């Protein structure tokens with residue numbers, strides 16, 4: 001076995017920890033999103049551009065509300081998991097239409113070449129999601145105005161970081177006077193659903209089997 005360098009040994013001895021997002025995490029956040037976007041698994045190569053998923057489900061969040069993004073740092077400065085959220089989904093939708101859609105449409109005017117992967121959530125649907133943020137305007141926004149996305153790389157899962165990230169975001173939102181937060185999810189991601197159920201998320205009235213919608217108060 002090759003000898004370990006002192007830098008590698010130092011990195012290995014460091015422990016992952018949660019810290020606020022910073023601008024230099026942007027690339028890591030995009031990468032984590034792609035690596036977990038296929039029902040919780042790796043979506044690399046599924047769409048014509050590996051940045052498409054992050055451009056819809058991660059990068060708008062850290063652009064609009066970097067103060068509500070938290071990452072798990074592996075101890076070397078590299079982000080290996082995140083929670084991202086917005087406090088006011090309706091305001092986020094307004095911002096998205098003004099600031100995000102024009103650039104997104106210019107970068108992705110139409111689906112790219114077929115990848116042969118045939119995902120259930122098609123590239124056309126992903127493009128539609130990127131240009132129509134109104135999909136986020138759920139009926140329960142009065143009680144649950146905030147929403148979130150959370151993703152951890154496989155090596156970090158099952159160690160309590162998911163619970164701690166949710167607690168961190170709930171506390172940050174509660175401090176800002178936000179009563180509740182919600183999320184919508186892929187119904188095929190049964191592992192994530194078990195996680196949310198365990199944490200006390202409940203199905204909201206407009207939840208549908210093919211598009212589950214879960215909510216939780218910010219107060220713990």
Ligand SMILES: CC(C)(COP(=O)(O)OP(=O)(O)OC[C@H]1O[C@@H](n2cnc3c(N)ncnc32)[C@H](O)[C@@H]1OP(=O)(O)O)[C@@H](O)C(=O)NCCC(=O)NCCS
Pocket residue numbers: 036039040041150151152153156157158159160161162163164184185186189190191192194195196198199
């Ligand atoms: C889903 C995810 C965020 C959960 O985070 P995690 O760090 O793995 O979960 P934790 O270790 O914090 O688990 C918290 C609790 O949920 C429970 N839990 C987590 N996954 C579970 C599962 N698959 N089945 C049953 N319980 C589960 C844990 O036992 C734990 O219970 P406890 O705190 O009462 O002991 C993470 O696994 C992940 O990022 N997965 C891939 C991407 C993804 O699916 N994101 C969600 C998209 S909607």
